[in-house]
Amino acid sequence: MESDAGFKAAVEEAKKGAAEGGIPIGACLVGADGKILGRGHNMRIQKGSATIHAEIAALENAGRLPASAYKGATMYTTLSPCDMCTGACILYKVNRVVLGENKTFVGGEDYLKQRGVEVVNVQSSECEALMKKFIHDHPEDWYEDIGE
Amino acid sequence: MESDAGFKAAVEEAKKGAAEGGIPIGACLVGADGKILGRGHNMRIQKGSATIHAEIAALENAGRLPASAYKGATMYTTLSPCDMCTGACILYKVNRVVLGENKTFVGGEDYLKQRGVEVVNVQSSECEALMKKFIHDHPEDWYEDIGE
Numbered sequence: 001m002e003s004d005a006g007f008k009a010a011v012e013e014a015k016k017g018a019a020e021g022g023i024p025i026g027a028c029l030v031g032a033d034g035k036i037l038g039r040g041h042n043m044r045i046q047k048g049s050a051t052i053h054a055e056i057a058a059l060e061n062a063g064r065l066p067a068s069a070y071k072g073a074t075m076y077t078t079l080s081p082c083d084m085c086t087g088a089c090i091l092y093k094v095n096r097v098v099l100g101e102n103k104t105f106v107g108g109e110d111y112l113k114q115r116g117v118e119v120v121n122v123q124s125s126e127c128e129a130l131m132k133k134f135i136h137d138h139p140e141d142w143y144e145d146i147g148e
Numbered sequence: 149m150e151s152d153a154g155f156k157a158a159v160e161e162a163k164k165g166a167a168e169g170g171i172p173i174g175a176c177l178v179g180a181d182g183k184i185l186g187r188g189h190n191m192r193i194q195k196g197s198a199t200i201h202a203e204i205a206a207l208e209n210a211g212r213l214p215a216s217a218y219k220g221a222t223m224y225t226t227l228s229p230c231d232m233c234t235g236a237c238i239l240y241k242v243n244r245v246v247l248g249e250n251k252t253f254v255g256g257e258d259y260l261k262q263r264g265v266e267v268v269n270v271q272s273s274e275c276e277a278l279m280k281k282f283i284h285d286h287p288e289d290w291y292e293d294i295g296e
Contacts, residue, residue, distance in 0.1 A: 048211055048212050050207050052208075
């Protein structure tokens with residue numbers, strides 16, 4: 001499950017973000033049938049954006065969809081989702097959130113579970129290394145991204 | 149408080165959205181000093197967007213800001229904020245959410261309070277009328293916007 005196309009796409013997106021000089025977090029929304037609905041990465045640096053986190057980018061790139069499209073869907077993300085992205089997953093009733101790691105940041109995992117969303121932590125050392133490097137090199141950009 | 153520039157701007161944004169044929173929800177983020185940081189309205193119809201709700205638009209239009217800019221800030225919105233927008237206000241530690249009404253939709257008000265955000269309901273009949281008309285005329289667009 002955790003090594004499937006959705007998680008691979010999320011990691012690819014995180015690496016794209018890193019290559020662009022951005023915050024290296026990627027996400028990919030996969031429907032119940034296993035097909036990718038949308039994918040994207042954090043665009044704070046690239047677009048001067050306060051809201052285009054990876055999960056928001058994936059949802060936005062999936063476009064307008066009826067509620068039925070999110071039924072049984074999984075949000076793959078390379079990092080524990082922040083409160084905004086947690087809320088976005090709850091809004092659209094995504095079934096499951098698979099996250100790369102939560103060693104560099106712990107987001108709304110407990111609240112997701114409380115609202116009935118399954119949470120899986122892949123504990124990816126690759127995702128962790130991407131974040132650790134970015135936080136080391138650009139701490140001010142990272143803390144801005146999480147409102148701290 | 150509730151009749152100040154921030155709430156007026158949110159209502160103006162909702163009306164702009166209505167004039168564009170969009171979902172009539174507006175928002176305005178005001179800093180602790182009373183100055184408008186950003187304003188915007190729901191863009192689901194206009195941009196085919198799944199994530200540009202009014203509060204997200206206001207945060208996005210405010211641009212990249214340090215955490216200090218949100219300190220003591222108020223998010224004015226014409227409707228009770230959905231789970232995503234609730235999470236966005238929590239992420240940036242907005243001090244207060246002033247909402248126009250919650251008769252047509254009840255969002256994350258309880259969770260905002262639980263996370264220490266003050267919530268004020270203006271009970272605006274104007275905001276309610278805008279939403280009632282839209283929901284009556286375009287129920288499918290409205291339910292899509294709240295993932296139902």
